[in-house]
Amino acid sequence: MTEVVIRHLEPDDYHSIISVVDEWWGGRPMAAMLPKLFFVHFRSTSFTAVDDGQIVGFLIGFVSQTFPDQAYIHFLGVHPARRGEGLGRHLYEHFFTTAASHGCRTAQCVTAPVNRDSIAFHRRLGFSLLDSDDKVDGVPIAVGYDGESQDRVIFTKHLDTLDTVR
Ligand SMILES: CC(C)(COP(=O)(O)OP(=O)(O)OC[C@H]1O[C@@H](n2cnc3c(N)ncnc32)[C@H](O)[C@@H]1OP(=O)(O)O)[C@@H](O)C(=O)NCCC(=O)NCCS
Incomplete structure (x- = not known):
């Protein structure tokens, strides 16, 4: 097996990723939430994992313009x-290190309550x-966070405890 290489996201990655993103999310329609602008304007904090020329993973994140000590992972x-x-x-640890080098002290992201794999992964x-007072199967949710019927689970991680991730 070849070694997986983590490199910055490039605009040319857009078509490869956008063509598989709905499938990778189990058939959920995600592509509209991932416009090309992320592949152009957020490259210094976004990464792909590449194995033998094939993209096997990607992370799109950025440093908050409003709260410069906060990083945000979009996908x-x-x-x-x-x-x-x-x-x-591996992708997350790469992002955490990059975000911390930019002065970020926390990382945040959201996921849909239906995405149990994502919730388990982020907890881990x-x-x-x-x-929240609102819960689905014991998981606290922000009702209507991203619009009507678009509830979200909101995650935060302190980056000054990176060495205690595992
Ligand atoms: C969530 C996702 C990114 C996890 O990627 P992955 O490469 O399989 O995760 P890893 O192998 O790095 O797992 C990291 C840790 O999380 C745990 N974990 C990952 N998925 C898990 C799951 N479904 N249930 C329980 N634990 C899980 C692993 O056991 C591992 O623990 P360890 O490192 O302490 O042994 C992947 O399942 C995915 O792409 N899902 C679809 C897209 C999505 O939902 N993205 C997140 C929301 S933007």
Whole structure:
């Protein structure tokens, strides 16, 4: 097996990723949430995992313009056949290190309550869930966070505890 290389996202990656993103998210329509602008304007904090020329994972993140000590992860995806190998963790750790070097002290992201894999993954990576009186199967949710019927689970991780991730 070849070595997986983590490199910055490039505009040319757009078509490769956009063509698989709905499939990687189990058929959920995600592509509209990933316009080309992320592949152009957020490259210094966004990464792809490449194995033998094939993209097997990607992370799109950025430093908040409003809160410069906060980093935000918009998308993280790993090829369905390559899950459980540590690629998601590897991409996140790369991002955490980059974000910390930019002065970020926390990382945040959101996911849909239906995405149980994402919730389990983020918990395992040391993210905490923003508490709420509204819960689905015990998971606190922000009702209508991204619009009507678009509830979200909100995650935060402190980057000054990076060495205690595992
Ligand atoms: C969520 C996702 C990125 C995880 O990627 P991955 O490469 O399989 O994750 P890793 O192998 O790096 O796992 C990291 C840790 O999380 C745990 N984990 C990952 N998926 C898990 C799951 N579904 N249930 C429980 N634990 C899980 C692993 O056991 C591992 O723990 P360890 O490092 O302590 O042994 C991947 O499942 C995916 O792409 N899902 C579809 C897209 C998505 O939902 N993205 C997140 C929202 S933007």
